[in-house]
Amino acid sequence: MEEREVVCPENIRRLPTYSEVRKGILEIGREPVPLSKSVSRKALVKYSTRVERVFRYVENHLLARLREVREVLNIPFYRELASNAVPEGVDLLNTVGRLSGKLKAIRKLYREYRTRVLSSIDRLEAEELYREYVGRVLSVVRRLSRDIELLNSAVDELRKTPCIDFSKPIIAVAGLPQVGKSTLVATISSAKPRSSPFPFTTKEIVLGHIELNGTTVQILDLPGILDRSPEEMNRIERRAFIALTTVAQVIVYLVDPSEDFYYGFESQLNLLKAIHSLVGQKVVVAVNKVDKVSDERLTRVVEALMEVVPGAKVLKISALRKLGLEELLSTLRNFLREARPE
Ligand SMILES: Nc1nc2c(ncn2[C@@H]2O[C@H](COP(=O)(O)OP(=O)(O)OP(=O)(O)O)[C@@H](O)[C@H]2O)c(=O)[nH]1
Numbered sequence: 164m165e166e167r168e169v170v171c172p173e174n175i176r177r178l179p180t181y182s183e184v185r186k187g188i189l190e191i192g193r194e195p196v197p198l199s200k201s202v203s204r205k206a207l208v209k210y211s212t213r214v215e216r217v218f219r220y221v222e223n224h225l226l227a228r229l230r231e232v233r234e235v236l237n238i239p240f241y242r243e244l245a246s247n248a249v250p251e252g253v254d255l256l257n258t259v260g261r262l263s264g265k266l267k268a269i270r271k272l273y274r275e276y277r278t279r280v281l282s283s284i285d286r287l288e289a290e291e292l293y294r295e296y297v298g299r300v301l302s303v304v305r306r307l308s309r310d311i312e313l314l315n316s317a318v319d320e321l322r323k324t325p326c327i328d329f330s331k332p333i334i335a336v337a338g339l340p341q342v343g344k345s346t347l348v349a350t351i352s353s354a355k356p357r358s359s360p361f362p363f364t365t366k367e368i369v370l371g372h373i374e375l376n377g378t379t380v381q382i383l384d385l386p387g388i389l390d391r392s393p394e395e396m397n398r399i400e401r402r403a404f405i406a407l408t409t410v411a412q413v414i415v416y417l418v419d420p421s422e423d424f425y426y427g428f429e430s431q432l433n434l435l436k437a438i439h440s441l442v443g444q445k446v447v448v449a450v451n452k453v454d455k456v457s458d459e460r461l462t463r464v465v466e467a468l469m470e471v472v473p474g475a476k477v478l479k480i481s482a483l484r485k486l487g488l489e490e491l492l493s494t495l496r497n498f499l500r501e502a503r504p505e
């Protein structure tokens with residue numbers, strides 16, 4: 164595969180709101196414009212320099228940032244995650260297109276007013292023209308407030324998303340809340356996500372790395388997903404759902420076999436069924452917390468899981484006590500080998 168630069172959503176910047184732009188531009192009107200003695204018609208040059216500075220401000224704070232956002236949104240995984248943060252039906256690439264189209268009008272204003280300011284009769288006219296220009300620029304930006312706000316919600320979501328290298332393998336760890344996903348990812352990878360006895364401890368996707376087959380493999384710790392339809396999922400669950408369905412080559416589905424597991428066993432079977440029917444053979448099922456249950460219960464749990472997904476591999480592990488992890492890693496190794504034939 165061709166070497167590509169990895170696009171990092173963590174680094175994109177928010178767009179300034181209308182009032183921030185207004186502040187920034189008014190500031191330009193107060194900043195001195197140093198001019199050498201030899202310059203004639205100083206006032207005209209001063210205002211035309213400001214006309215230019217205002218445009219540069221728009222260029223750097225809006226247009227350049229919009230390009231960064233567009234680059235990230237061009238990647239389907241990030242686009243879906245970003246769409247999760249804005250009202251349904253909003254097409255973010257359209258929003259970016261519309262915004263940049265409207266902002267280009269400011270480039271026209273810049274050209275027009277630079278010429279007009281430079282050909283004004285006196286300082287007063289130059290100053291008036293400058294004010295008119297600022298007013299028109301700000302009015303364009305003000306009309307874009309809603310789109311800027313929408314894109315900033317998307318940017319806030321994207322900035323929480325790790326930087327994924329799509330040319331390298333991706334494993335995702337999924338399951339209901341509390342099954343031990345973060346404990347597992349913290350144990351086997353470079354990531355150190357927080358784990359705790361409270362559901363939805365993990366709210367965002369966390370990226371870790373492991374060396375498998377001599378290559379660096381990315382492993383994603385996902386938020387927990389409840390057993391319900393995608394339409395009913397909250398924003399946190401949907402982050403996990405998007406990762407599962409769009410980027411993972413292999414999914415480790417973790418199960419908590421304990422009698423006292425808050426969400427019960429059946430919900431875990433149902434979610435597995437749903438994931439399996441969406442992604443097919445890519446699922447490795449691992450029963451976690453084997454240290455907590457009797458052998459007898461464990462056997463029954465494994466049997467029930469195999470019935471739901473015949474042919475799927477069901478492993479027994481304890482992420483906390485570090486049991487069965489070697490076998491899990493070698494299973495993942497094999498899966499990845501099959502997923503990407505050399
Ligand atoms: N006994 C035992 N407890 C475990 C094991 N693995 C995880 N736990 C505990 O299970 C609880 C939940 O662990 P997490 O790793 O936070 O679970 P999670 O699936 O990431 O939970 P969410 O982020 O809320 O979805 C914690 O109290 C862990 O210490 C295990 O193998 N055995």
Ligand SMILES: [Mg+2]
Pocket residue numbers: 344345346356357358364365384385386387
């Ligand atoms: Mg977690």
